[in-house]
Amino acid sequence: MDLFLSTFEHRIDKKGRLSVPAPFRSVLERRRDPLYLFKSLTEPCLEGCGPERIGQIVDAIDAMDSLSAEVATLHTMLSSAQEMKLDAEGRIMLNADFIAFAELDDAALYAGIGRSFQIWLPDRYRSREAEARARAKTTGLPSLRLGRTHQPPAENGGS
Amino acid sequence: MDLFLSTFEHRIDKKGRLSVPAPFRSVLERRRDPLYLFKSLTEPCLEGCGPERIGQIVDAIDAMDSLSAEVATLHTMLSSAQEMKLDAEGRIMLNADFIAFAELDDAALYAGIGRSFQIWLPDRYRSREAEARARAKTTGLPSLRLGRTHQPPAENGGS
DNA sequence: TGGGATATTATGGGATATCATGGGAACTTA
DNA sequence: TAAGTTCCCATGATATCCCATAATATCCCA
Numbered sequence: 001m002d003l004f005l006s007t008f009e010h011r012i013d014k015k016g017r018l019s020v021p022a023p024f025r026s027v028l029e030r031r032r033d034p035l036y037l038f039k040s041l042t043e044p045c046l047e048g049c050g051p052e053r054i055g056q057i058v059d060a061i062d063a064m065d066s067l068s069a070e071v072a073t074l075h076t077m078l079s080s081a082q083e084m085k086l087d088a089e090g091r092i093m094l095n096a097d098f099i100a101f102a103e104l105d106d107a108a109l110y111a112g113i114g115r116s117f118q119i120w121l122p123d124r125y126r127s128r129e130a131e132a133r134a135r136a137k138t139t140g141l142p143s144l145r146l147g148r149t150h151q152p153p154a155e156n157g158g159s
Numbered sequence: 160m161d162l163f164l165s166t167f168e169h170r171i172d173k174k175g176r177l178s179v180p181a182p183f184r185s186v187l188e189r190r191r192d193p194l195y196l197f198k199s200l201t202e203p204c205l206e207g208c209g210p211e212r213i214g215q216i217v218d219a220i221d222a223m224d225s226l227s228a229e230v231a232t233l234h235t236m237l238s239s240a241q242e243m244k245l246d247a248e249g250r251i252m253l254n255a256d257f258i259a260f261a262e263l264d265d266a267a268l269y270a271g272i273g274r275s276f277q278i279w280l281p282d283r284y285r286s287r288e289a290e291a292r293a294r295a296k297t298t299g300l301p302s303l304r305l306g307r308t309h310q311p312p313a314e315n316g317g318s
Numbered sequence: 319t320g321g322g323a324t325a326t327t328a329t330g331g332g333a334t335a336t337c338a339t340g341g342g343a344a345c346t347t348a
Numbered sequence: 349t350a351a352g353t354t355c356c357c358a359t360g361a362t363a364t365c366c367c368a369t370a371a372t373a374t375c376c377c378a
Contacts, residue, residue: 011329015363019328036164041295055160058273060301067201069294070301076291079270082165087364089328097166170339174353178338246354248338 002027004048004112009122011107016099017091021110024048024117025090035092037119038081039101041073046094046102046119053116054081161186163207163271168281170266175258176250180269183207183276184249194251197240198260199277200232204284205253205261208275213240 008021020035028035033050040047061074080101084092094104102108102121109122120128167180179194187194192209199206220233243251253263261267261278268281279287 013330015330017329022327041292041300051160054162054164054273058160058162061273064301069291069298072287072291073295073298073301075270075272076288076295078162078164078272079166079288081271085364088366091328093363172340174340176339181337244354247356250338252353 002030003114004117005114006112007125008110009107010110012094012099012104016093016095017087018094018108019089019091020086022090024110024112025086035084035086036081037084037092037094037098038077039098040118041077043118044102044121044124046098047116048119049116054078161189162273163276164273165271166284167269168266169269171253171258171263175252176246177253177267178248178250179245181249183269183271184245194243194245195240196243196251196253196257196278197236198257200236202277203261203280205257205278206275207243207269207278212275213237 004024004027006023008024010019010021012018028050031050035048036051036054037046037048057074057077061071061078064071064074080097082095082098086092094108098104102119103124104119104121107122109120109125111118111120111125118125163183163186165182167183169178169180171177187209190209192211194207195210195213196205196207216233216236220230220237223230223233239256241254241257245251253267257263262280262283263278264280266281268279268284270277270279270284277284
């Protein structure tokens with residue numbers, strides 16, 4: 001399974017173009033997947049994914065009560081989603097809405113998180129990362145102590 | 160699967176003409192589908208789709224108790240539906256009924272929601288989107304974990 | 319194992335095509 | 349005939365294509 005991993009910081013040029021990191025591109029090319037971006041529902045960043053995720057949302061909507069608030073939430077995801085076309089150099093063009101939402105200016109940081117990746121304002125990402133590590137030290141310790149049964153973050157032995 | 164995604168804001172000119180976003184047009188052209196518009200049942204907006212969606216509604220009606228109130232509701236969708244002809248530049252003309260129903264004046268916002276799209280008064284759409292995002296932050300994501308393990312709001316499985 | 323040759327990558331800029339939009343003129347229809 | 353609509357063309361903005369370049373990574377062969 002090939003995954004989106006590591007972080008990359010790239011410049012956004014005057015025309016609004018942004019290179020997709022070569023390792024991410026080769027993951028997509030290997031699967032012949034187009035790239036979709038959408039605005040995160042929970043954080044000030046963009047999310048990148050393949051078509052499977054988009055198809056899931058579409059199918060979930062069709063299966064749901066169209067009057068529910070959940071459908072409205074899913075509509076929001078779809079109406080912010082966009083298939084990104086890469087130019088010959090592997091760049092995408094971010095529209096004004098995307099740039100404003102993630103508050104980007106002249107640079108963007110890609111953070112690979114496995115099956116998907118995020119695009120952040122670089123400084124904001126770094127401070128969030130620092131916060132996350134600090135949080136892990138305080139709130140992570142107690143949960144490690146009582147851990148024995150069904151724990152999501154429990155894999156190979158313990159580390 | 161080509162879908163209607165993303166949002167586009169276009170002007171309605173003095174003659175009442177409105178451009179259909181080029182990406183939406185190319186979805187329809189690829190399928191050689193005409194475009195249908197009808198008044199939404201649930202919101203003050205117009206819905207746009209191809210003929211297969213209209214067919215689904217017709218089939219749903221045929222499968223229901225023809226005396227039920229739901230059938231009467233679905234009839235409303237069909238009777239407001241209209242095949243839109245595009246001019247050479249890819250524009251449609253909205254009739255007065257459509258404009259009044261969605262309360263449009265000199266601009267319209269297209270919101271792609273997968274197999275169909277909506278047309279909104281731009282400001283109204285944006286406030287609804289803000290509400291939906293606020294709701295998503297507190298309530299969380301609708302259940303999208305079809306079969307898989309629960310994941311953060313993006314993933315990218317192989318296809 | 320070096321170290322030059324080659325390929326890849328990120329980035330920039332000019333030229334070209336596409337798109338949204340506007341307006342005039344011909345046409346339809348009531 | 350008058351109002352509205354359709355056809356056609358013009359235009360500015362913007363996205364896309366194509367090429368250039370510098371920096372880095374990879375390859376290759378002695």
